[in-house]
Amino acid sequence: MRPATATALVLARRVGIVLLFVVILLRPGFGRADVPTQLADVDVVVVIDRTRSMAALDHPGESGPEPRITGARADLTALAEALPGARFGMLAFGTDARVVLPFTADSAAFDAAVETLYLEGPKDGVGSRADRPVPELKEMLERAAEKAPERRRIVVYVGDGEDTTDGDTTDGDQTYADLDDLVAGGVVLGYGTPQGAPMPQDDELDGSLGYVQDPETGDTAVSRADLDNLREIADELDVAFEHRTGPGGLERVAESFRASYSDGAGGHQRPAKNDLTWLAAVLLLGLLLLELHAGWRAVWSSRHTLAPRRGGDGSTTRTGAERPTEVLR
Structure with a gap:
């Protein structure tokens, strides 16, 4: 997957998490429930x-x-x-x-x-x-x-x-x-x-x-x-x-x-008869699991990349950013 595409998907996922939090706070639904007031x-x-x-x-x-x-x-x-x-x-x-x-x-x-x-x-x-x-x-x-x-x-x-x-x-x-x-x-x-x-x-x-x-x-x-x-x-x-x-x-x-x-409603809005908050909560849980999975993969990849490698003679070499820089004489 191209880096630009991966970055766009991460951004979309995190925006979706924020929006779903807002939706849950609004408690979406349809119909009007009876209240005892x-x-x-x-x-x-x-x-x-x-x-x-x-x-x-x-x-x-x-x-x-x-x-x-x-x-x-x-x-x-x-x-x-x-x-x-x-x-x-x-x-x-x-x-x-x-x-x-x-x-x-x-x-x-x-x-x-x-x-x-x-x-x-x-x-x-x-x-x-x-x-x-x-x-x-x-x-x-x-x-x-x-x-x-x-x-x-x-x-x-x-x-x-x-x-x-x-x-x-x-x-x-x-x-x-x-x-x-x-x-x-x-x-x-x-x-x-x-x-x-x-x-x-x-x-x-x-x-x-x-x-x-x-x-x-x-x-x-x-x-x-x-x-x-x-x-x-x-x-x-x-x-x-x-x-x-x-x-x-x-x-x-x-x-x-x-x-x-x-x-009477007693001055307060009646709750919805059919509450859809649970649906937004399920979608939010799915996005959070994807976010956790992506974070875990990133940690695992970074540890694998920075881990030292052993040569055939038993010596170790560093990879990536940990390899020492040669000094030009």
Whole structure:
């Protein structure tokens, strides 16, 4: 084979190797495969109480009573798992009410918002009031209805229903019934017991710093859940009331929302139904084997050429580049 032809074949082989690498990265194929991604037609607004009363130790846990907020976090995580593809938003209230998570279909973002939600300190705030978030909730629902009127809006209220103030001097009378036209369903999840329980002072809620004290008596303060108030909120929203006394049962709650699902790619390109990457991989393997074979032949040829040769008298002579150069005199 002529040297020019051999060089051209080597160059073509190496270009082919590079091109096949690129083809494999592109994952060629034809057809469209089905994907399990589902999109729900519901926007779920979680309205959660973050006042200190949610730290009260009267929620049943596996190893004994635990803070109400611990049970609420576990329930909200389970609810999100039971509603894949739904958009979740979160509105937390205490001294004031604020949106801590705009509507998003990112379940990881919702889980992070639930896990990092902090309660007000023992001396923060101006007392509990269950209807404090009504104005902000109404505004949030109205914006959602304006942007996506075809979606159903669900309200999940999470709290203990305890009111420690007689009125709200800023917002006046307000009721969840004002949201009737904006809400398609939901549930009120109640935590705590009417008998009540003390509230840890520390942020870890393990009682290492003692318990919240009643400023009037100096005794340990007790937070008592107001289940009747929670039932009234459920009636105003025209949704069910669930007194949470342990884990489980959130799948049934999610089914009551009657979410509809449609197939969607979730913003990502669907994979090909018939993947041809394997064919490019086989061709690449063949070219790589040829490249290895050619390299081995080149090494073998060079060793054979540079090896010393023995003469008939037992002397050795060098070949090629190793033969010493004669000096002309």
